Amino acid sequence: GESVGLHLPTLSVQEGDNSIINCAYSNSASDYFIWYKQESGKGPQFIIDIRSNMDKRQGQRVTVLLNKTVKHLSLQIAATQPGDSAVYFCAENTGTASKLTFGTGTRLQVTL
């Protein structure tokens, strides 16, 4: 599959544990943030998004937290499963709908 970064930070978690993936963004004008999951051989898959007027948003097994003060975004995955193993990217934009700036990615490895 595609290598999305030779030196990606890696997070290893045991199946059933909760995962927290962090992301720092640089542009204080960014007003929309998205988390994507990319599995080997596939394109990025939308997980969850959040606008800058929110601090927290929940989906199915996932929660995104936004701290605008320190320009930090996190993705929490509850009860991590082997199928969650992938590279996770945060992305931001500044109102221009489709021009996203992506982070470098974090590889999540789920051990049995």
Add this chain to the structure above:
Amino acid sequence: KAGVTQTPRYLIKTRGQQVTLSCSPISGHRSVSWYQQTPGQGLQFLFEYFSETQRNKGNFPGRFSGRQFSNSRSEMNVSTLELGDSALYLCASSYGQGGSPLHFGNGTRLTVT
């Protein structure tokens, strides 16, 4: 609903040639964006088309161009290929409004030899 479809999945070209990649967006999506993904640079924005017009452009040379058709399908062209153009090229579609998430295809893997 069918997802974003990109063709071909794999391409091998020689330096100096040109290549055309194709993207069919999700039905109802009017915006198509193109991204380049490499191990060294990560995901980088190439350009976006909305209603057949280029609406945004990234920092790539003029050898990279695109177009969008009236049915929202899009093509991307790279001329005078260089070895450094080897990458995964991803197409994404959306409704094109702020806060409308991009949905990506599985990409075209281009190898330039």
